[in-house]
Amino acid sequence: MSEFSPALDYVVEALGRVRAMEALEGHGRELRCDRVVLEALVAAVAARVPVAVGGRGENVGGRVEESRREAVVVASIEPVASVVPVKRGPHAHSEAVAAPVSRVVLSQAAPKQERLGQLEALRMEAAVCVRCAELAGSRSQVVFGAGAVDAEVLFLGHAPGEAEDREGVPFAGEPGALLEKILKAMELGPEQVYMTNLVRCSPDLIAGVRAPKPLEIENCHAFLVRQVEAVRPRAIVALGAQVLRALFGETQPMAQLRGRWYDFGGIPVMATFHPKYLVDRPSLSEKRKVWEDLLLVLERLGRPVSEKQRGFFLPKR
Numbered sequence: 148m149s150e151f152s153p154a155l156d157y158v159v160e161a162l163g164r165v166r167a168m169e170a171l172e173g174h175g176r177e178l179r180c181d182r183v184v185l186e187a188l189v190a191a192v193a194a195r196v197p198v199a200v201g202g203r204g205e206n207v208g209g210r211v212e213e214s215r216r217e218a219v220v221v222a223s224i225e226p227v228a229s230v231v232p233v234k235r236g237p238h239a240h241s242e243a244v245a246a247p248v249s250r251v252v253l254s255q256a257a258p259k260q261e262r263l264g265q266l267e268a269l270r271m272e273a274a275v276c277v278r279c280a281e282l283a284g285s286r287s288q289v290v291f292g293a294g295a296v297d298a299e300v301l302f303l304g305h306a307p308g309e310a311e312d313r314e315g316v317p318f319a320g321e322p323g324a325l326l327e328k329i330l331k332a333m334e335l336g337p338e339q340v341y342m343t344n345l346v347r348c349s350p351d352l353i354a355g356v357r358a359p360k361p362l363e364i365e366n367c368h369a370f371l372v373r374q375v376e377a378v379r380p381r382a383i384v385a386l387g388a389q390v391l392r393a394l395f396g397e398t399q400p401m402a403q404l405r406g407r408w409y410d411f412g413g414i415p416v417m418a419t420f421h422p423k424y425l426v427d428r429p430s431l432s433e434k435r436k437v438w439e440d441l442l443l444v445l446e447r448l449g450r451p452v453s454e455k456q457r458g459f460f461l462p463k464r
């Protein structure tokens with residue numbers, strides 16, 4: 148028989164005895180916990196992300212499910228990036244790059260394998276997050292993000308909706324179908340794109356469609372920063388005014404903000420309408436506006452843009 152509990156056996160097997168003991172130092176041999184938490188712990192240690200292990204009796208969930216009752220260990224990963232609040236300056240004009248509300252300092256880019264580990268550890272940590280009790284209590288699952296760890300472009304929405312809560316991936320509903328078409332027009336394949344949101348649980352399940360609250364966005368911000376750190380996109384596309392408000396303190400409607408570059412920890416951010424806006428207003432002229440913003444992104448990435456692409460959504464002569 149093993150000298151350890153089954154959960155600890157798993158950690159030892161995954162990490163090797165010495166590293167497992169280092170990781171769990173001071174927590175004895177009685178590690179018993181939910182598989183999800185355990186895997187998060189192992190992935191975090193494997194990715195060499197700092198791990199804090201809570202003691203017996205700590206809970207992984209406000210909404211404790213039957214399968215989580217046994218959880219006695221909490222793995223949490225400290226933020227790698229520092230977020231420094233800065234004062235907003237005067238409103239940026241269209242050529243300038245606006246400063247974020249919080250100055251985001253990203254850690255140095257790690258090799259791909261390590262970033263994959265970071266992303267996986269983060270996904271598992273997010274899967275059991277209960278920082279927002281209301282959201283955690285109503286979600287069927289956390290909608291972490293989807294796409295390639297080597298993505299060139301990260302598309303950022305505000306929050307998953309009902310369809311995303313059901314499917315577990317961002318942009319699974321009608322706006323997502325439109326976003327797929329946009330990606331096709333941009334000639335970006337699945338290996339070049341990553342998608343996520345300001346928050347990772349759907350607020351729409353509580354009382355119909357609702358915007359994420361500032362505290363919910365704040366609670367989820369470290370996940371966003373660390374996801375961006377792991378993916379290291381060359382550009383971010385901020386979809387909709389809610390994203391601009393949360394990240395850069397902008398209060399104007401998107402019509403006045405679109406087409407501008409912002410900065411998130413050194414990564415250029417293009418502001419444009421949310422695809423839901425186009426679902427609701429499917430006119431050629433509105434599509435063209437979004438397309439012009441995205442042409443700027445393609446140019447910034449140095450991707451070839453054909454004459455045909457340049458002419459998309461222009462009125463027929």
Ligand code: URA
Pocket residue numbers: 303304305306307308311316317318319320322323344
């Ligand atoms: N709207 C968003 O902002 N994000 C999604 O994932 C889906 C719809």
